[in-house]
Amino acid sequence: MKIKDKWLGVALCLLIAGPAWVLGHWLPLVGAPVFAILIGMVAGSFIINREKLSAGLTFTSKYVLQMAVVLLGFGLNLGQVLAVGTQSLPVILATITTALVVAYGLQRWLQFDITTATLVGVGSSICGGSAIAATAPVIEAEEEQVAQAISVIFLFNILAALLFPTLGGWLGLSNDGFALFAGTAVNDTSSVTATAAAWDTLHQSNTLDSATVVKLTRTLAIIPITLGLSLYRAKKQVGQGQGFSWKRVFPMFLLYFILASLVTTLLQRGGLNLAIFGHLKTLSKFFIVMAMAAIGFNTDPVKLVKTGGPAIFIGGVCWFAITLVSLVMQAVLGIW
Numbered sequence: 001m002k003i004k005d006k007w008l009g010v011a012l013c014l015l016i017a018g019p020a021w022v023l024g025h026w027l028p029l030v031g032a033p034v035f036a037i038l039i040g041m042v043a044g045s046f047i048i049n050r051e052k053l054s055a056g057l058t059f060t061s062k063y064v065l066q067m068a069v070v071l072l073g074f075g076l077n078l079g080q081v082l083a084v085g086t087q088s089l090p091v092i093l094a095t096i097t098t099a100l101v102v103a104y105g106l107q108r109w110l111q112f113d114i115t116t117a118t119l120v121g122v123g124s125s126i127c128g129g130s131a132i133a134a135t136a137p138v139i140e141a142e143e144e145q146v147a148q149a150i151s152v153i154f155l156f157n158i159l160a161a162l163l164f165p166t167l168g169g170w171l172g173l174s175n176d177g178f179a180l181f182a183g184t185a186v187n188d189t190s191s192v193t194a195t196a197a198a199w200d201t202l203h204q205s206n207t208l209d210s211a212t213v214v215k216l217t218r219t220l221a222i223i224p225i226t227l228g229l230s231l232y233r234a235k236k237q238v239g240q241g242q243g244f245s246w247k248r249v250f251p252m253f254l255l256y257f258i259l260a261s262l263v264t265t266l267l268q269r270g271g272l273n274l275a276i277f278g279h280l281k282t283l284s285k286f287f288i289v290m291a292m293a294a295i296g297f298n299t300d301p302v303k304l305v306k307t308g309g310p311a312i313f314i315g316g317v318c319w320f321a322i323t324l325v326s327l328v329m330q331a332v333l334g335i336w
Contacts, residue, residue, distance in 0.1 A: 009059065029157065036289045067287055070284075071280045073258065077264050095326050123150070123152070124187055124318040127187070129150055129153065144303065160195055160323075177330055189215050
């Protein structure tokens with residue numbers, strides 16, 4: 001393999017990510033990652049000889065994706081998120097636990113692919129595409145499994161943004177209650193923003209900031225969930241006769257993600273204006289879009305549609321369960 005061959009694949013992903021990024025800003029409910037997967041699948045159907053692209057596509061879907069997760073850490077000020085999101089913590093823990101248990105139970109019942117079910121459960125419970133991006137390398141998910149999970153999350157993001165503002169009004173949620181509801185029951189950050197903005201338009205309120213903070217608090221769950229999954233996978237591999245490796249238990253990109261979050265927290269606590277970290281977070285999102293382009297390119301759309309039923313079912317039940325638990329927990333805690 002020549003080095004320039006690797007960069008051909010990376011350049012293709014960059015070329016796809018550009019228009020996908022623009023389309024994602026025009027239609028945030030769909031999101032740039034979904035557009036990147038779709039464009040990648042279309043492009044992949046026209047290119048027969050992939051040998052010169054395969055190394056670059058693999059590099060982008062694996063290492064660029066891990067780099068995106070690391071940069072995502074620069075968008076997390078742990079102190080600020082925990083201070084503001086403490087009230088929402090019981091609801092967040094309840095919804096995350098519910099989604100993971102439901103996804104695991106349905107996977108066992110349906111005898112469905114456990115990797116895809118895990119991605120759907122994590123994406124539904126934590127933060128959509130970002131959680132899937134962080135989890136996929138840990139559990140060694142294949143491109144089609146990631147594409148399927150992202151597609152499921154996309155479907156229920158749209159439904160949430162369309163239905164939740166009306167549902168919240170019908171239930172008589174307060175502004176604070178709806179901010180907590182949107183922040184815990186909508187999968188992806190962009191969709192949380194769209195849902196809260198729709199509520200604000202209907203009720204002349206300002207729930208957007210609160211809903212976003214709740215969503216960022218959920219994002220912190222990436223750390224224990226991915227570490228738990230990597231530990232489980234390492235133990236399973238040891239049981240199959242493979243040697244123990246700390247890299248399996250604690251992948252380096254997760255360590256860098258945590259360090260990035262700590263650096264952001266400490267420097268901002270010191271009073272420094274770190275506007276550059278906002279640019280790093282944007283770069284993280286763009287890298288995720290590039291990785292999704294590579295994943296889409298290697299995904300068979302016909303197979304994706306044929307095998308998508310169980311994943312959609314699991315995602316739908318997770319979404320319904322999270323919605324119900326979020327509302328019930330608010331009622332129990334007197335936040336409603």
